[in-house]
Amino acid sequence: MPEFFNVLPPDEALAKLFEHLTSTPQPETIHVADGLDRVTTESIRASVSIPSFPRSTMDGYAVNARDTFGASQTLPTYLSLIGEVPMGAAPNFDLKPTQAALVHTGGMIPKGADAVVMIEVTQRIRENEIEVLKAVAPNENVLQIGDDIGEGGEVVSAGHILRAQDLGGLAALGITQIKVARKPRIALLATGDEVVAPESEISLGQIRDVNSYSVAGQIVRAGGVPVRCGIAPDQFDQLKSKAAQALSDADALVLSAGSSVSARDMTADVIHQLGKPGILVHGVAVKPGKPTILAVANGKPVIGLPGNPVSAMVCAELFVVPTIYRLLGCKTPPTNRSVNLRVTHNIASQAGRVDYVPARIIQRDGEDWVEPIFGKSNQIFTLIFADGMIIIGRDSNGMQSGEVAEVRLF
């Protein structure tokens, strides 16, 4: 239908918003132990080499490799055992030709040695002498200085989401204080005369606030801090003052608009008056979620989500989540897993818009299929009973039962 041709596709809408977001992430310093899933604001390089000394990778004897050349079961080499390398300290001796020293996995290779013979291919024949039953090559079973990372090597780049192993690598280097992007505070303001807080008893005609909880979950997952600012009535001055207050205390504002056209129009007017340049996108070619508003008010993003809970979550995923990654300076935001499965039912759609249909994965003859959960966009439970969303692209007029669909998993 023509209605979707005069609004922007979601990727173009997001690009338009991002054009006006020029702020850089604000760094804060944290301990590496608290670093999981935080986003670095600068490249971190190794200040030292690891290992910082040559280390044995085996339990065995440190030797000069050349002393073992030709050694075999039938013709062993004999070396004099001059000591044991203590764990956690440098040996207090150097190795001379035809000498060997006991060394444990992770122990330091003494000066003069260049390889380790595994204990399994040796025999202790007396107090201070060993038989070597197999030759080793130079460097065998030895980790050299810098073999793990060399001094100056980049550990992680700026804009990287820290993983468990990154924390370990930083600890290995003695880097315990790291700079990461401060978590953006995302103000959440619900609107609508019919909306009451979840704690409230409801009267006929009222519903409880869903979006301040579901969208908050999406914000947390993306690395933001949701700041619930309550519920504003469908009254221009009150909504405007609440919205301005919410935005001034946060890095971004997400409004979920009232569901009626007049309430939505009022929300749009309020958003446009919050600051310059105001509304950049009004309406996106997405179902559900067409009435989404993207705006920037004095450098801060303001996103007006549709009030219906399903639309709100779809559009939060499309616009709020990427905006948080943008505020964090994250270079490669993670994406949800997708699978391609046959659909169990025909699904109607219209060219010109992207459709998101809640769906569950079912088994049919031992194969995974995806079953659409048809419902209205105000039925939050369609998402609760779903495993993901079928995505029907802009060029499609719908899907036939048995066709393969892309399913974005939750």
Place this chain on the structure above:
Amino acid sequence: MPEFFNVLPPDEALAKLFEHLTSTPQPETIHVADGLDRVTTESIRASVSIPSFPRSTMDGYAVNARDTFGASQTLPTYLSLIGEVPMGAAPNFDLKPTQAALVHTGGMIPKGADAVVMIEVTQRIRENEIEVLKAVAPNENVLQIGDDIGEGGEVVSAGHILRAQDLGGLAALGITQIKVARKPRIALLATGDEVVAPESEISLGQIRDVNSYSVAGQIVRAGGVPVRCGIAPDQFDQLKSKAAQALSDADALVLSAGSSVSARDMTADVIHQLGKPGILVHGVAVKPGKPTILAVANGKPVIGLPGNPVSAMVCAELFVVPTIYRLLGCKTPPTNRSVNLRVTHNIASQAGRVDYVPARIIQRDGEDWVEPIFGKSNQIFTLIFADGMIIIGRDSNGMQSGEVAEVRLF
């Protein structure tokens, strides 16, 4: 090689540990706003129906559907407009035949009405009269009581990891206090005379503690609380007393053993003495990670990881992470995403064990390939430079370049 045939495959090892874990998750009550990623300890059902009143899904007029039958552009039906349904309250009128009332999206359907005519197919012809240009069927554009969820319907089952939409659904029902599994406290004790805290300057022969940070990250990701208990020297009594203390304050203990055989043997002796039944599994058919120990001490799991950082992370993923989900009572633990890609190099392996090889994804002629990062299991940076791990199954003797491998992404 025979060495891997006298140790258990990872799944059997884990099953043996789980046989001895009989405790049930301890519930705590939290606010729904804090519920993301927490695991429910009981089934939660709807105490009311949603919606709790018939609601309009459109902006339009509430009508008796039968009054509109036959209405068309050329032959409109005329209805008398008796009022407007306020948002957030019940209308103070009932509808009689041939009457209509203005209703907004989300507004309550007045008694006597059974459908909503979209505003777009109507015309207001005078103050109190409208023209209806298209018929509606009974129930059209109306969400009935319980259409989202009916009273008594299950919202989430016990052992469910709460997602963003679940929080919204609970809020919709007015369920703000929920019972979730208390996060298990996982004590982490590093051992080894050569290991020092990351804050310390290191001398020759020393290395900084990696595992207490990398494995801690894995614990957080799985929903546990890591409790770092420091570093114990390779000294039996000190290690035993530190381990016993750590376990008594936690729900589980994870030790990362010293890297030498003698240090590992000592760790095994300590673990076995912590409580009954003691060690259940000593050695698993995994590379890296063969020396892993699984034990239960008086009902609490104790896991001895190999000291090398790569082995420690591989085995934490195989044993610590599933144990945390078990302690949480999580019914379907999430799994990491896998992809199947061609390998760029031959990879040696041995039948009888599962191999995990750090690997990065690269582009070759516009296609994704996976490139193994060869290194020793004490090179934590092999994991930092990796995108995931190639998994080579028990029955395989290795992979040829160009063969398709399973890659478990981080």
